[in-house]
Amino acid sequence: MKTGMHARTALAELAEALAQMLLLNRASIIALLSVLAPLTAALAARGAEPHSPTLQVAVAAPGVWRLRFGKPEKFTPTHFRSAPMDTAGLAAMTSSQSMPLDLAKISFRVSDRGCSLLLPMQAGESIYGFGLHTVLFDLTQSKGGQTGRRVFLKPTDKPENDLGESHAPVPFYVSSLGYGVFVDTARFASFYTGDVDPVSEGAGRSGGGMKTSSAGLYGPPVRRVKTMLVDVPVAKGLEVYVFAGPTMLEAVERYNLFAGGGALPPLWGLGVQYRGYTRYGEAETLALAASLRAERIPCDVWGVEPGWQSHAYSCSFVWDKKRFPDPDGFVRKMQAMGYKMNFWEHAFTHPSSPIYDRLKPWSGDVRVWGGLVPDFATAEGRKIFLQQNVTALFDRNIESVKLDECDYQPGSATPWSFPLATAFPSGLDGELMHSLFGVLYQQTLWRPFQEKGLRTWGMVRNSQALAGPLPYVLYSDSYDARCYVRGLLNAGFSGLLWDPEVRTAASVEEFYRRLQVAVLSHDAVIDSWFIPNPPWEQVDRGKNERNEFMPDRQAVSDIVRKLLQLRMRFIPYLYSAFHEYQATGKPPIRALVLDWPEDPKARQMDDEFMFGDSVLAAPMFAGEPQRQVYLPAGEWYDFWTHAPIRGGRTLEATNGIEQIPLFVRGGTLLPLAQPVEFIQPGTCFDITVSSVGSRATDFTLYEDDGVTTAFAKGAQNQIVLHADGDQHSIRRRGHYRGPARYRITGWTRF
Ligand code: GAL
Numbered sequence: 001m002k003t004g005m006h007a008r009t010a011l012a013e014l015a016e017a018l019a020q021m022l023l024l025n026r027a028s029i030i031a032l033l034s035v036l037a038p039l040t041a042a043l044a045a046r047g048a049e050p051h052s053p054t055l056q057v058a059v060a061a062p063g064v065w066r067l068r069f070g071k072p073e074k075f076t077p078t079h080f081r082s083a084p085m086d087t088a089g090l091a092a093m094t095s096s097q098s099m100p101l102d103l104a105k106i107s108f109r110v111s112d113r114g115c116s117l118l119l120p121m122q123a124g125e126s127i128y129g130f131g132l133h134t135v136l137f138d139l140t141q142s143k144g145g146q147t148g149r150r151v152f153l154k155p156t157d158k159p160e161n162d163l164g165e166s167h168a169p170v171p172f173y174v175s176s177l178g179y180g181v182f183v184d185t186a187r188f189a190s191f192y193t194g195d196v197d198p199v200s201e202g203a204g205r206s207g208g209g210m211k212t213s214s215a216g217l218y219g220p221p222v223r224r225v226k227t228m229l230v231d232v233p234v235a236k237g238l239e240v241y242v243f244a245g246p247t248m249l250e251a252v253e254r255y256n257l258f259a260g261g262g263a264l265p266p267l268w269g270l271g272v273q274y275r276g277y278t279r280y281g282e283a284e285t286l287a288l289a290a291s292l293r294a295e296r297i298p299c300d301v302w303g304v305e306p307g308w309q310s311h312a313y314s315c316s317f318v319w320d321k322k323r324f325p326d327p328d329g330f331v332r333k334m335q336a337m338g339y340k341m342n343f344w345e346h347a348f349t350h351p352s353s354p355i356y357d358r359l360k361p362w363s364g365d366v367r368v369w370g371g372l373v374p375d376f377a378t379a380e381g382r383k384i385f386l387q388q389n390v391t392a393l394f395d396r397n398i399e400s401v402k403l404d405e406c407d408y409q410p411g412s413a414t415p416w417s418f419p420l421a422t423a424f425p426s427g428l429d430g431e432l433m434h435s436l437f438g439v440l441y442q443q444t445l446w447r448p449f450q451e452k453g454l455r456t457w458g459m460v461r462n463s464q465a466l467a468g469p470l471p472y473v474l475y476s477d478s479y480d481a482r483c484y485v486r487g488l489l490n491a492g493f494s495g496l497l498w499d500p501e502v503r504t505a506a507s508v509e510e511f512y513r514r515l516q517v518a519v520l521s522h523d524a525v526i527d528s529w530f531i532p533n534p535p536w537e538q539v540d541r542g543k544n545e546r547n548e549f550m551p552d553r554q555a556v557s558d559i560v561r562k563l564l565q566l567r568m569r570f571i572p573y574l575y576s577a578f579h580e581y582q583a584t585g586k587p588p589i590r591a592l593v594l595d596w597p598e599d600p601k602a603r604q605m606d607d608e609f610m611f612g613d614s615v616l617a618a619p620m621f622a623g624e625p626q627r628q629v630y631l632p633a634g635e636w637y638d639f640w641t642h643a644p645i646r647g648g649r650t651l652e653a654t655n656g657i658e659q660i661p662l663f664v665r666g667g668t669l670l671p672l673a674q675p676v677e678f679i680q681p682g683t684c685f686d687i688t689v690s691s692v693g694s695r696a697t698d699f700t701l702y703e704d705d706g707v708t709t710a711f712a713k714g715a716q717n718q719i720v721l722h723a724d725g726d727q728h729s730i731r732r733r734g735h736y737r738g739p740a741r742y743r744i745t746g747w748t749r750f
Pocket of ligand 1: 344527529
């Protein structure tokens with residue numbers, strides 16, 4: 001195996017130093033030889049040189065290769081994986097399994113700084129992925145065109161940046177050439193996506209000569225993307241996984257199966273979630289929850305914000321008996337109204353918490369908001385932390401949790417979370433812990449559900465690599481509407497889920513536009529944590545706080561109900577997309593480039609997305625009465641008017657403020673349900689199947705109990721819908737014997 005120029009540099013430097021010393025004097029030579037003699041002997045015995053390790057290549061699974069050099073760190077994403085690799089799923093993939101990269105062109109270096117890796121790229125190659133950043137899309141693009149850029153993977157609570165920092169920085173990327181690369185590290189790594197010019201690689205790139213502005217001097221020159229440089233601090237070796245395509249989508253599927261497959265929500269997790277005002281106690285919460293039911297606003301999940309705890313920043317994990325005098329009764333009454341309960345918390349543990357003293361030895365050596373930072377990388381830390389959660393929440397059969405404040409502030413002069421120099425009993429330092437904190441926290445709080453064989457669908461503010469199997473959706477305090485849409489697309493490249501939640505708005509129009517994106521996302525959340533009244537009664541925060549209602553609030557809530565019903569109509573369709581995510585790794589929501597990789601327009605399209613296999617959504621933004629929509633080649637149909645549209649071109653959408661432009665791919669079957677207000681154990685959806693365009697491919701509905709993990713052991717039916725002109729058939733196969741979930745009540749065509 002050729003190790004490449006990068007690996008050979010250290011040896012060359014040593015030889016040069018030796019030559020220079022040999023020219024110096026005899027004493028130096030004697031000194032040098034006395035140092036080198038034992039070292040040379042030791043190296044001969046090991047058969048290796050410390051700074052030019054060899055590259056070991058192994059097949060990890062069909063279509064997945066592990067490259068290894070040097071001595072990788074112990075604490076990496078694979079070390080803490082959330083689920084075993086789905087070897088059966090990977091073996092079932094029939095597409096090409098040949099190594100997509102030229103190994104001879106891969107080089108690496110280990111130095112005091114850490115280690116680095118050079119990977120070949122080709123001119124015109126686009127790169128996507130790296131987690132939930134919300135500003136960037138094709139990561140080879142910067143202001144000067146395709147010049148490459150640096151993507152610096154750091155967890156942050158301020159994701160609206162073009163640096164690569166995000167709530168979930170993931171060291172995985174997928175190339176338009178149809179392969180994926182995962183660098184197994186929890187360090188804050190940088191990826192230079194073509195923006196490097198290695199001396200070892202022939203002629204250099206000119207800066208272009210004299211300029212008369214500093215922007216001209218230092219702005220990105222137009223140059224050829226040719227090499228990916230990965231810079232990993234501290235580590236003295238790495239494992240890198242390469243995923244074959246041959247399409248981008250297959251490379252992403254392989255990465256997700258390598259992670260263990262995608263998370264399957266409970267059916268109720270696909271419904272609407274409303275999060276109540278943080279200052280509300282039991283009485284106000286019950287009254288508000290009842291009013292949503294009275295107004296027939298669809299809602300499955302109720303979120304209780306910090307107010308349930310006696311101390312919230314940091315957390316006591318003890319109920320505030322003034323606000324919630326009867327926790328058992330409260331949870332029971334909410335559940336009796338059909339709500340699934342989600343409770344807010346973060347991990348930092350307040351001294352008043354009953355677990356504080358026991359948790360102390362299993363915590364970091366720095367406090368946050370006066371609370372301990374549990375070391376979730378230790379079994380003891382997890383166990384003790386969980387005990388208080390069980391007492392306060394899980395023993396009351398709550399259905400899910402929101403795991404807040406687990407990200408970091410790399411760009412802040414006054415970060416509130418723990419420093420990178422924090423030491424943890426497990427041996428993790430603060431940098432590693434910041435990368436892994438969200439994943440370890442999710443795993444810890446997932447456990448009680450796993451033990452009961454139950455599914456959950458929670459929220460989290462930080463994640464990292466291999467997060468596919470984790471049943472948590474990311475959210476943010478950031479609020480830019482376009483960033484929210486881009487986050488949805490980017491999540492699909494990296495095995496992540498995203499909740500572009502709705503809070504308040506500057507206008508009713510903005511409120512509708514935001515809600516239209518929320519209902520077509522992984523989790524449809526209205527997060528009213530800082531407003532006492534539902535936003536459809538008053539979208540303006542200040543007025544909402546003062547109980548000043550909009551004069552047309554009734555009309556607004558009627559439209560909101562309809563928008564939320566759109567979500568409910570899509571539930572069976574979306575449930576199928578998630579079942580396929582779980583089994584095949586195919587993301588349920590995707591950027592167009594994943595389905596049309598050869599289409600240059602699709603490659604740059606960062607504000608349209610596929611919602612499942614058949615529906616293309618083109619969100620509109622407040623203040624813009626029309627938008628350009630690009631439809632890839634093929635036949636399309638307007639979801640609302642059923643009008644046929646020829647693809648392969650851009651059209652103008654002028655949908656009014658109550659409607660999001662949606663397009664259905666020709667040749668598909670689209671099952672839409674009669675909307676229910678919330679999902680109950682026996683819910684059976686009445687479904688109308690639309691046969692869209694000519695020669696529709698079959699559609700599979702997945703039927704199971706909707707809440708347990710029994711589906712994984714075969715307690716599942718697949719209901720195959722088939723249409724041929726006006727002839728239809730329904731084939732049911734599988735071993736689920738519970739109440740039927742679907743009743744096909746009609747077939748239509750458009
Ligand atoms: C924020 C979180 C919000 C809300 C709030 C409650 O940090 O992002 O969604 O939960 O805390 O204090």
